[in-house]
Amino acid sequence: MQKDIGEVGPQQAWEILSNDPTARLVDVRTRAEWSFVGVPDLAPLSGQTLLVEWKSFPQMQRNENFVSELLTGLDDAPASKLLFICRSGARSLEAARLVASALGGQDNPPECINVAEGFEGDLDPAAHRGQSNGWKAAGLPWRQS
Template sequence: MSGASGPPVGEVSPGEAWRILEENSSAMLIDVRTRAEWGFVGVPDLSEVGQSAVFVEWASFPNMSANPQFVAEVMEAIGDNTPNMLLFICRSGARSFRAATTIAEHFKRVEVQAQCLNVAEGFEGDLDPQGHRGGHNGWKARGLAWRQS
């Protein structure tokens, strides 16, 4: 998948994301949901693969206003050693795709080589026939490690 004018952003399933994080110690998972989502819904637990997720809001609850410092906050979280692969996750995959594209475009401008991947399905996944999230698909429904924060 790629943005219309931006650099290509790949997409992986939650299971593929877990495998990447397990096998690539340089990879990093960036959760771009809101503080409210982290607190009430839970967060990926990467301790089993010796990693920790990074938490940077793409937009803020309740009005979902864009975070004007998103790129700066991600760069600060990454630090001096840019991972070779960054995986972005949100509730269902839409915000994280925009976030991954934004960071990929930033990397292109500053000539940094790193692959940006969107975690399809996100943390909670799509709505099921009853209108609920978390049981149809997504990180939680796929049985990947998570915890309440």
């Protein structure tokens, strides 16, 4: 069953993470993207982005262990909200739907939310990302990993 997932922009995601200490940000991009493009930096909030690949580079095959790796990364800490982010919002939406379905039968499952513009956002007129929208373009903290 496909779940409807709420979506927020990067600034709204930052506000959720700032105001809710149990909310977690899950970056579902590939290891290559984390290494070469960077990752959201939650250090100003005394937090850490959870890095779990949804698909693996270069074949872009889905990570069949995604939910179990996510749960391991949460380390039994209850999360009120899980915010999912990828490059531009498509992969993270797929991941959020899967997790919402997988955890939907639990008592008080976390709300799964997609960060719609993603880390790098949409292509600009020059066919570059990271300039028109997304986490980086919003000026939110990030770092090279």
